[in-house]
Amino acid sequence: MTEAATDRHVVIVGASLAGTRTAQGLRAQGHTGPITLVGAEAELPYDRPPLSKKLLQGEWSESSVDGIRLATRAELEELGIELRLGTAAADLDPQARLVRLADGTTVRYDVLVIATGAAARxxxxxxxxxxxxxxxxxxxxxxxxxxxxxxxxxxxxxxxxxxxxxxxxxxxxxxxxxxxxxxxxxxxxxxxxxxxxxxxxxxxxxxxxxxxxxxxxxxxxxxxxxxxxxxxxxxxxxxxxxxxGSVPSTGWLAGSGLKLDNGVVTDRFLRAIGFDDVYAVGDVARWPHPGHGTDVRAEHWTNAGDQARYVATAVTQGAAAGYEPTDYVWSDQYDWKVNAFGRRDPAGHSVVVGDLQADGRVAVVHADASGAACGAVTVNWIRALNQARRLLAAGASAEDVVEAIRQLP
Ligand SMILES: Cc1cc2nc3c(=O)[nH]c(=O)nc-3n(C[C@H](O)[C@H](O)[C@H](O)COP(=O)(O)OP(=O)(O)OC[C@H]3O[C@@H](n4cnc5c(N)ncnc54)[C@H](O)[C@@H]3O)c2cc1C
Missing domain, CATH: 3.50.50.60 (FAD/NAD(P)-binding domain)
Incomplete structure (x- = not known):
């Protein structure tokens, strides 16, 4: 169980998807204490998936950039979130609960959320x-x-x-x-x-x-x-x-005493090992994945948002259960919509439903070694993906998922 309170000073380092969603989530959960959002980039928080998709596909326009902002300055001000953009965190002293910024100033926290993501390798x-x-x-x-x-x-x-x-x-x-x-x-x-x-x-x-x-x-x-x-x-x-590929942005944490190993290593509540008032979320976090039975660092949009919401709830209300990931990712390739969730079990098998050439759509359902459904990939077939997600959550066998997808119109 994690400690809960709504009046502490939460400092979030990293003002992108995971950081911004944590700040917004804290207010949505009734957090009344101060929230400071520190970001190395001078830009207002924005979404990254469109950078390799619609923003490169057409003529560049600054109005399409406005469309990918995660929040406006006014919205963040209204939520009482103090923005420190254009200033990277330079180091952390978790004993003194101090973050020192590159401009020489320091910020004291009661709770720290590390959301510094990753950089291109x-x-x-x-x-x-x-x-x-x-x-x-x-x-x-x-x-x-x-x-x-x-x-x-x-x-x-x-x-x-x-x-x-x-x-x-x-x-x-x-x-x-x-x-x-x-x-x-x-x-x-x-x-x-x-x-x-x-x-x-x-x-x-x-x-x-x-x-x-x-x-x-x-x-x-x-x-x-x-x-x-x-x-x-x-x-x-x-x-x-x-x-x-990319590398987690943990350079500023060297010497802090936090466990760093391809990301900030956390417990199942996303708390940095040994530091109950320090959380890590998004691409920078490496946490024990219940399905994989090992520590995982995901670089997926859905995971960053889900972890942010989880930590916002944990900070304000406490958490009795560990973080349960969705494991969902998508990609747009020309007019193809590729969606994947769950995992492929090397000890299991996979079943193909549909034919991309003939029908323009396909689903691949993954079974684990016991035959239970553990994941799926679809192309241009979101209904099959949703069906598989629903049945997998209910513990269905891969065979049942395949049959249900075959029945779809
Ligand atoms: C081009 C592109 C396309 C993508 N497309 C998809 C997709 O189709 N589907 C999908 O699931 N995922 C996609 N992703 C991945 C998804 O965008 C990431 O999972 C998500 O951005 C992770 O959010 P984050 O907030 O954890 O980290 P990031 O988005 O990496 O943000 C971290 C922020 O922290 C800041 N920061 C770093 N160090 C410091 C410091 N010391 N002090 C202060 N701030 C710091 C960084 O400047 C950055 O703004 C894509 C990513 C990219 C780059």
Missing amino acids: PSPWLPESGVHQLRTLDDARAIAARLALGEPVVVVGGGFIGTEIAAAASGRGCAVTVVDPVPEPMARLVGPEIAGSLVELHRRNGVQTRFGVGVVGIEGKAGDLTVELDSGERLAASTAVVGI
């Missing part, structure tokens, strides 16, 4: 210019300006973000090549049953792939880059976008 290739990465609004602005030129783009990394950027770039008329050292990178995203169709979709849209091939170096400058592959091939590009 730095590109090991740094030519004079022309290499981009995507994590922030400014990154997206810079990439959008390059895509608008319609010149050749090499995307390094065939994960969700890399493939979404490839789809957007080809839609803007750029010749695109995606490079990934893994032979079937898209299988990591959607599973081996659908990966081939996803690669086909990219090819149909003019995107070339070099899978199972690594990048040795990138040389030149914006407009005139050469991407050298370990196969010996040299790809000419105007722009390179490197999407090779």
